[in-house]
Amino acid sequence: MNQTSVSHDFFQALLQGVPPGAVYALVALGFVLTYKTSGVFNLAFGAQAYVSAAMYFKARVIWEWPTVPSVILAVFVMAPLIGLILERLIFRPLRTAPAVARLVVAAGLAVAIPYLFDILADFTAVAGVTPVGVVPDGANVFYDPFGVYAYSRNELVSMGVALVAMAGLVALFRFSAIGVRMRAVVESPKMTELNGIPADRVSALSWALSSLFAGVAGVLIAPRFNTLAAADFFSLMVVAIAAAAVGRLTSLPKAMAGGLLLGIIIAQLNTFLPRWSDDHAWVSTIQDNLTPSVPFVVLFGVVVLVPSIRRSRETGDPLAGVEPPPPSLGGEVRDPRRALITRLIGFAALGVVAIVVLARGDQLWVFLVTQAVVIGIIFLSITVITGMAGQISLCQGTFAAIGAFTVFQLVDRYNLSVLMAALIGAAVAAVVGAVLSLPIRKLGGIWTAIATLAFAYFFDAVLVKLSWIGGGDSALLQGTAVPRPVIGPWDLADDKYYLVFASVILIVVAMVVLQLRKGTFGRTLVALRGSEVGAESIGISAGRARLVAFAVSAFIAGLGGALLAIQQENVNYGTNFVPFTALFWVVIVVTLGSRTVRGALNAAASFAVFDQLILKGTVFAWILRSPTAIPDFFPISGKWVYVLFGLAAIQFARHPEGLVERPASMPKFITKLVALARPATPAAVPVAVGAGAAGSAPEPDTTPPTGTSAKAAAQPAAPVATAEPAAGDGSPKAAANGGSERPAASSPARTEDAVS
């Protein structure tokens, strides 16, 4: 290869990489804008882009509007409006909630928003109908300014828009009063939190702007997809997060540069990798999958290797030190009355379902209940990692997929016994979980979530396509079939036997999780979740505990994934285990209660049967004892499952213990009923109420978090405490007096007191 052709190719790839880079940059800009002004790691950003793209499609193609009004509606009206609504109704009230809680809320929205739009706008993406672009003849007319690479109109417009967006932001920040305030907030996000600035307007404006960017990007990128699918926009957003991460999430120009850089790197790799493989054929499998994985590798790498990114909101923030201790991921607060009621309802429902299923032997219901049981096993893995260890892991679907693929591979290639293969699959997942945890176990908070998300996408983009994991091309042709096993006299090919088998495993796993919670492992994790230094000060190794937690969780997920594949007699990676689906798992589990085994089981039941039972109205057929007695307005769209549970995740920020456990006030008559049912000792009820009140302390505004209330109270007791560096330098004498005339702060530091 000669010199000129290399430089020619390099230059060509450079030019080629700019347009996609510009779109990444646009999304990254919006992402950083909201992250820095409101501290929300907005995972719903992709969903917002999807809504604009879909709205445009609806207006342009289905209503047959001209381009300009379609764009105005989809991009300039809808997009900022959604941003404003999200800001005003959801994230502004959560301003002081912990970052992780807001991340979970955003994850819920990421799931809910696309489906809500689909329902409200009566929109269904038609498979194979490529979305139209906004530019007339955008994909067909080319210009070649440098004689190396011909830009399509679409590409030119992408670049132009990104430039205009950046220039617009610069102008806004320079020349308008609100822009200057915004810049102040971007530089010191703490200011918004401390309300030192007309924070509401700044935050509203930045949400409107960033949502506008999401809308623009959505419309621009749409023609690149075959079909409009929310999951594709979600992964676009993950790519943009990677771009923002390259810019270290610190500043807008850096985010822009990060986007462009990522686009160019991908194009360069695309251009130059094949040359190497001319000589080294073995590179070709890796090279085919490398470029799509670049953003995820970059994202993972930056989050893990660049510690400063994790403090990016604080970097250079003069008010960085002024922070109330973050609340833990929720107290284990259980209102005994509510717990009793939910338990009774749970048992009753379980009984009814069991009777109906086994007596009627209805095939559909056997299938759905088995699904619930198997998903329940997978969800228990979320109980371990999120409920017990306090880590948000977004790659549980990947662990499950590893279990499922291992079964497929071992049975397919080595004819191993299916059950043995399932156990090995779980073990492999556990090993992967343990290894994955090594770099990320110290990250904590939202960074664990981001890193695991990057891993999930890496698996999705690369590993699934390798023949020794996902089956590669042969899997595309022949599927990933998995047989049902035979245990002694029982052939599990019979669905009823399989249901019984899966239920037994579920019970075993649930018991194990319960035991772990009560044992050393569970206590260690509770301690760590409460106070990492406190735990380390008595000899607990946080790293080791998290490693074990990841391994145990991955084992359970892998086992569940294997059982799911065996149930469906196919791995079905695309429907069962993709990152977007796994995101919904986490959302639904934390919504219903990640702390308890029961929460996971409720979530699994909801996940599997809510659609059939409620939305299709089957429950009416049962109540009215007639298979046809389903009211007219059923079936309701199954998409409501995503909308309802996604939106319900919003309450997680205030009640991390989950809907079921939530000690909120409950309808009076139920309370009375329970009181009657249980002749409680007179003292019992007030105590219970007190416990509820103390535990539910995270009322976001004052937020002396449940566990740290003692800390909050510690401040008045030590009047010139560590938080005030100035005190030491300024007046040692005052300090001495402060020491000797220390106020006798013996008033009980009850949470209630601290709140009031």
Added chain:
Amino acid sequence: MNRVLKAQGVTKRFAGITALDEVTMEIDEGERVGLIGPNGAGKTTFFNCLLGVLQTDGGTVEIAGRDVTGAPAYRRAKAGIGRTFQRIELFPDCTVRDHLVIAERIRRGDGRLWKDIIGLGRPRPAEVARCDEVLELLGLVELAEEPIERLSLGQGRLVEVGRALMTEPKLLLLDEPSSGLDRSETTALAKTLEEVQSTQGFAILLVEHDVELVTSFTTRSYVLDFGRLIAQGPTREVMASSEVRDAYLGNFEVAQ
């Protein structure tokens, strides 16, 4: 006499300031040593460096003859450092007794995953009894089942002391244990510590603004100012030295 702590030239810098400047300290078994200094002098930072919560920028730390420089916090805890915190670091979602049970279990190091799975992970009667002994000493028995959210600050500090005692430390670091306690509670705590110390023989390093407590409780003291040791020696002499009074005590009269 065994040396439980040998810290040499411990240095710690934060962005602009040198919080600890070549601090050297040696403590023997069974000693009670004070560490005093004005606010922001670096006392808590020194504790953090001893425990390994913060990485030092220089110097070495030996605990009971073992060099633990660079070791993570949990290793140092296992090597014999117990500690309480100025800003309480208790575990929400745990009862008072839970705190001690966890510490006891970790100390014995026999919490295996498989034991949990087959149901052997719950608190054993012997463990509970041991914890209750310590709770008894600290006067917390009544509160054993209380979640820590319901404790007063002073009670919280006692729980931290109890938790640290369960690790059977060789050196107990106490960071302003008396703040949040009233006078009689402080005296009681001091008495309890003396009692436990006489049976277990560990050394205590006490950071305290309550001059009276330091004077009566410790035999030897170090004085920190702007990260530097400016005086050390028998507590009464140190308290009386003019340099210390200037830097720290002002016109305050040492209680005789």
